[in-house]
Amino acid sequence: MGGNTREAGRSTADRLLSLLGAFTSKRPLLTLSELAEASRLPIATAHRLARELTDWGALERHADGRFQIGLKLWYVGALAPGHRDLRSVAMPFMEDLYEATHENVQLAVRDGKLALYLDKISGNQSVATVTQVAGHLPLHATGVGKIILAFSGPELFAAVAADGLRRCTPHTITLPGVLADTLAQVRESRIAFSLEEMTVGASSVAAPIFGADGKLLASLALVVRSSTNVRALAAAVHTAALGISRQLSGPVSAGWKRNLDR
Amino acid sequence: MGGNTREAGRSTADRLLSLLGAFTSKRPLLTLSELAEASRLPIATAHRLARELTDWGALERHADGRFQIGLKLWYVGALAPGHRDLRSVAMPFMEDLYEATHENVQLAVRDGKLALYLDKISGNQSVATVTQVAGHLPLHATGVGKIILAFSGPELFAAVAADGLRRCTPHTITLPGVLADTLAQVRESRIAFSLEEMTVGASSVAAPIFGADGKLLASLALVVRSSTNVRALAAAVHTAALGISRQLSGPVSAGWKRNLDR
Numbered sequence: 001m002g003g004n005t006r007e008a009g010r011s012t013a014d015r016l017l018s019l020l021g022a023f024t025s026k027r028p029l030l031t032l033s034e035l036a037e038a039s040r041l042p043i044a045t046a047h048r049l050a051r052e053l054t055d056w057g058a059l060e061r062h063a064d065g066r067f068q069i070g071l072k073l074w075y076v077g078a079l080a081p082g083h084r085d086l087r088s089v090a091m092p093f094m095e096d097l098y099e100a101t102h103e104n105v106q107l108a109v110r111d112g113k114l115a116l117y118l119d120k121i122s123g124n125q126s127v128a129t130v131t132q133v134a135g136h137l138p139l140h141a142t143g144v145g146k147i148i149l150a151f152s153g154p155e156l157f158a159a160v161a162a163d164g165l166r167r168c169t170p171h172t173i174t175l176p177g178v179l180a181d182t183l184a185q186v187r188e189s190r191i192a193f194s195l196e197e198m199t200v201g202a203s204s205v206a207a208p209i210f211g212a213d214g215k216l217l218a219s220l221a222l223v224v225r226s227s228t229n230v231r232a233l234a235a236a237v238h239t240a241a242l243g244i245s246r247q248l249s250g251p252v253s254a255g256w257k258r259n260l261d262r
Numbered sequence: 263m264g265g266n267t268r269e270a271g272r273s274t275a276d277r278l279l280s281l282l283g284a285f286t287s288k289r290p291l292l293t294l295s296e297l298a299e300a301s302r303l304p305i306a307t308a309h310r311l312a313r314e315l316t317d318w319g320a321l322e323r324h325a326d327g328r329f330q331i332g333l334k335l336w337y338v339g340a341l342a343p344g345h346r347d348l349r350s351v352a353m354p355f356m357e358d359l360y361e362a363t364h365e366n367v368q369l370a371v372r373d374g375k376l377a378l379y380l381d382k383i384s385g386n387q388s389v390a391t392v393t394q395v396a397g398h399l400p401l402h403a404t405g406v407g408k409i410i411l412a413f414s415g416p417e418l419f420a421a422v423a424a425d426g427l428r429r430c431t432p433h434t435i436t437l438p439g440v441l442a443d444t445l446a447q448v449r450e451s452r453i454a455f456s457l458e459e460m461t462v463g464a465s466s467v468a469a470p471i472f473g474a475d476g477k478l479l480a481s482l483a484l485v486v487r488s489s490t491n492v493r494a495l496a497a498a499v500h501t502a503a504l505g506i507s508r509q510l511s512g513p514v515s516a517g518w519k520r521n522l523d524r
Contacts, residue, residue, distance in 0.1 A: 012274035013314035020338050021318075028341050052275035056283075062343075069341040071373060076282050077339020078396030079290050079331040081324075087395070095385040099361065111333060121383070123357040133349070134340030 015041055016049055020058065020073070025135050029066040086218055087119050090209070090244045094121050097222065097240040101233060104129055104223040106204075108144035110152060110216075111136060113160050115145040118218070127202050127225045137198060140179055141168045143206030144219035146192035150183040151208055151216040157183065171196045191234045192219075196226050203230045207241035212249035220244065277303055278311055282320065282335070287397050291328040348480055349381050352471070352506045356383050359484065359502040363495060366391055366485040368466075370406035372414060372478075373398060375422050377407040380480070389487045392461050399460060402441055403430045405468030406481035408454035412445040413470055413478040419445065433458040453496045454481075458488050465492045469503035474511035482506065 010018075022030060022038035030038065036046035050067055053059040057072030078084065086107065094105045098121045105121040106129075114136040122129070131137065139145030139160055149157055161176040173179045186192045194204045206221035220241045222233050272280075284292060284300035292300065298308035312329060315321040319334030340346060348369070356367045360383045367383040368391075376398040384391070393399065401407030401422055411419055423438040435441045448454045456466045468483035482503045484495050 011314060013278050013311060013318075016275055016278055017315075017318045017320065020320075023338060023341050025341060028343065028346070049275060052273060053279075056275075056279045058279065058282075060342075068343050069338060071342050071371070071378070073335070074339040074342035075373075075378060075396040076285060076331060077336040079285050079287060080322075080333050080336035081290065081330055084290070084395075091382075091384060092386045092388075095360065095383060098357065099385070109333075111337075116333070116337065120353075121357060122353060123361075124354045126354075133346075134337040 012049075015039065015045065016053065019046065019049055019053060020069075023069050025132055029062055029064075029068050031066050035067055086209075086248075089247050090119065090218075090220070093240045093243045093247075094119070094220070097220075097236060098123065100236055101222060101224075102126065103228070103233070104131070106131055106144065106221045106223060107218055108137075108142075108148070108221070109218045110139075110148045110156075113139065113156070113163065115139055115142055115148060115219070117144075127223065129202060129223050130199050131223070138166060138168065140165045141172050141194060141198040143192045143194040143204035143221045143223075146183060146186055146194065147206045147208045147219035148216065149179075150186035150192065168198050169196055169200045171200075173197060191238060193230060193234075195230070201226050203228070205230045205234050205237050207234075207238045208245075209241050209248070210245045217245075217248065274311075277301065277307065278315070281308065281311055281315060282331075285329075285331050287394055291324055291326075291330050293328050297329055348471075348506075348510070351509050352381065352480075352482070355502045355505045355509075356381070356482070359482075359498060360385065362498055363484060363486075364388065365490070365495070366393070368393055368406065368483045368485060369480055370399075370404075370410070370483070371480045372401075372410045372418075375401065375418070375425065377401055377404055377410060377481070379406075389464055389485065391464060391485050393485070400428060400430065402427045403434050403456060403460040405454045405456040405466035405483045405485075408445060408448055408456065409468045409470045409481035410478065411441075412448035412454065430460050431458055431462045433462075435459060453500060455492060455496075457492070463488050465490070467492050467496050467499050469496075469500045470507075471503050471510070472507045479507075479510065 018039035022035055032047055036043045050059060057070045059067050060070040062068050090107050098105045102123055104126040106117055107119040108115045108117045117131050117133055117135050120131060120133050139149050165174040167174050190208055192206045196203055202223055203226045204221045204223040206219050208216055209218040209220055211217045220237055222237050224230050280301035284297055294309055298305045312321060319332045321329050322332040324330050352369050360367045364385055366388045368379055369381040370377045370379045379393050379395055379397050382393060382395050401411050427436040429436050452470055454468045458465055464485055465488045466483045466485040468481050470478055471480040471482055473479045482499055484499050486492055
């Protein structure tokens with residue numbers, strides 16, 4: 001696999017996975033030629049492999065003939081423990097947090113140098129956000145991302161800083177030194193804020209979720225209108241995150257895992 | 263692909279997809295030999311393909327060395343429109359329904375002859391259920407399943423009846439004639455109940471979600487303790503399902519789709 005882009009040097013697995021990887025949240029529907037181009041395959045090869053993927057259910061044809069990811073791949077993917085285990089434990093706490101605040105509740109994990117959103121509760125009253133479940137956002141501009149940066153060791157910070165801190169809004173922290181100071185405070189308080197740093201009009205407050213080994217597993221956040229006093233919500237997020245961490249480490253989790261194997 | 267199980271007759275795509283298909287909600291972690299057995303591949307082939315899948319992120323190694331579905335496959339899978347579109351539209355309505363009732367709220371679609379659960383809201387007060395997101399349950403024993411059977415045409419009913427109506431509890435309807443009568447009432451009222459027919463101690467009430475073309479897209483349900491008056495909750499479920507149907511058919515949906523393409 002790796003960087004070999006020549007047709008001859010690529011395994012069938014590599015080609016097949018390239019086809020699946022061609023779909024993104026911005027491009028969930030692709031024609032055969034878009035699919036071939038994105039996966040750098042000849043049309044005939046893309047056609048044959050797309051048909052095999054469709055037969056299995058990994059891809060489906062949309063009404064307009066374009067390809068989309070199929071339901072079968074969704075439920076195989078939903079077996080990924082990063083989503084499955086964490087979500088089952090976190091949901092009741094996220095629900096409590098939503099009910100107490102009526103704001104967007106979001107659960108995210110690290111995926112490389114980005115925050116990946118695993119789950120989200122939002123009501124008809126919550127502020128509209130840019131977050132999508134299974135979508136990615138930058139670490140330095142989001143509350144959940146700052147939690148991930150603060151608790152993931154210096155290598156990640158160095159890598160993110162080396163890429164440059166992209167200005168998402170006029171409020172985004174773009175200076176690595178300023179970000180480093182902020183992260184030191186985050187490590188101290190175990191709370192991170194994003195004050196219109198990702199989206200103008202929206203702010204967030206996030207807290208860490210730790211596993212039994214004390215390592216960061218995920219980050220929980222509330223996203224609110226920037227007119228809301230987000231600092232007043234820090235204790236609520238912190239409480240819910242502690243509840244999830246406790247449940248993930250404790251005997252309840254073992255019982256719940258047995259339940260899963262049933 | 264299809265039913266050919268001989269090593270020689272199988273394409274790489276078929277082998278690769280068999281590996282992914284070996285994982286189920288009951289067996290989310292597999293050793294290499296379990297993987298080889300479930301996908302009917304020689305160990306060496308399973309090993310090579312599992313490594314390619316792991317390199318790409320479709321599989322991951324658990325701490326104990328077993329394989330599990332990887333985060334990358336989860337987020338590619340999450341692009342499946344069956345999950346993505348419906349969930350985004352349904353979530354605020356599901357949230358309202360949860361808030362009004364504090365009971366489990368579930369969203370399911372048809373997957374072959376089973377109900378596939380796409381999403382679920384449950385709080386600390388809700389009754390424990392057997393439902394898992396991305397899990398399957400039988401059609402004849404669940405509220406969402408009866409909705410699917412009632413609005414999917416006679417072929418599905420015939421196929422399900424031909425398989426035999428498995429007795430899940432002493433209350434499960436196991437006679438096709440009785441089920442047919444029940445489904446006629448469901449078509450009339452647009453409401454289906456499961457009164458301890460799937461799990462002793464839990465009952466459910468479900469309503470249909472239709473697309474712009476009038477075809478059934480999904481089913482929405484509340485699952486409650488059997489001591490709760492589930493009939494009194496029918497109007498609430500019905501209201502939320504109508505709201506989702508309206509939003510999926512209306513101009514708001516178009517706006518939301520543009521938003522997705524951003």
